[in-house]
Amino acid sequence: MDFTRITVEPLGRQHDRTAFHCGVEALDRYLKQQARQDADKRVAAPFVAVSQPDKRVLGYYTLSASVLTLADLPDDLARKLPRFPQLPMTLLGRLAVHQAIKGQGLGEHLLLDALQRSLIHADQIAAIAVVVDAKSEEASRFYGHYGLKPLQAHPLQRFVPMTTVAKLLSE
Numbered sequence: 001m002d003f004t005r006i007t008v009e010p011l012g013r014q015h016d017r018t019a020f021h022c023g024v025e026a027l028d029r030y031l032k033q034q035a036r037q038d039a040d041k042r043v044a045a046p047f048v049a050v051s052q053p054d055k056r057v058l059g060y061y062t063l064s065a066s067v068l069t070l071a072d073l074p075d076d077l078a079r080k081l082p083r084f085p086q087l088p089m090t091l092l093g094r095l096a097v098h099q100a101i102k103g104q105g106l107g108e109h110l111l112l113d114a115l116q117r118s119l120i121h122a123d124q125i126a127a128i129a130v131v132v133d134a135k136s137e138e139a140s141r142f143y144g145h146y147g148l149k150p151l152q153a154h155p156l157q158r159f160v161p162m163t164t165v166a167k168l169l170s171e
């Protein structure tokens with residue numbers, strides 16, 4: 001896949017999402033019916049992968065500010081953190097790729113883009129980790145493939161410490 005012909009940009013009115021189809025009905029519906037409203041209300045920031053020059057939406061993800069508790073984290077990591085009741089994190093709530101181009105690397109491209117965006121943001125407004133909300137076991141395995149570990153009480157949620165993101169992206 002030629003990633004120089006794909007831009008990742010904030011979802012706007014100009015993006016035609018009607019043909020988007022990732023194989024998970026709830027994720028398709030979200031992009032078509034709710035994502036713009038969530039963006040307007042600042043509940044979530046949706047980003048779309050757009051092919052150039054034909055402007056087709058090939059994939060998307062959403063980011064939001066959220067919190068976790070020390071009990072969500074494995075002991076070895078929790079021990080190093082202050083005992084605040086809640087700790088800041090960045091939530092990668094959804095990530096999906098158009099079914100026609102699955103298996104060609106766009107999922108990885110979007111995940112790395114989301115991690116990079118989260119890291120840049122965390123330099124200004126701190127977050128200790130990126131947490132992903134996998135909607136199924138299969139989706140969770142995708143994130144596991146990249147080393148994201150399950151949260152203690154929420155097996156379908158996985159996380160990567162922001163320090164690890166910084167190390168990974170500086171390599």
Ligand SMILES: CC(C)(COP(=O)(O)OP(=O)(O)OC[C@H]1O[C@@H](n2cnc3c(N)ncnc32)[C@H](O)[C@@H]1OP(=O)(O)O)[C@@H](O)C(=O)NCCC(=O)NCCS
Nearest residue numbers: 094095096097102103104105106107108138139141142145
């Ligand atoms: C999961 C999803 C985003 C992957 O996107 P994709 O573009 O097909 O994935 P890529 O081609 O970038 O795959 C990158 C790597 O992840 C691996 N991978 C992809 N899906 C995987 C899965 N479900 N489990 C384990 N590994 C997976 C690939 O084998 C590849 O590994 P390699 O680099 O070692 O060859 C896509 O299949 C999708 O949109 N699924 C439906 C929606 C969904 O479940 N979203 C996730 C949670 S909200």
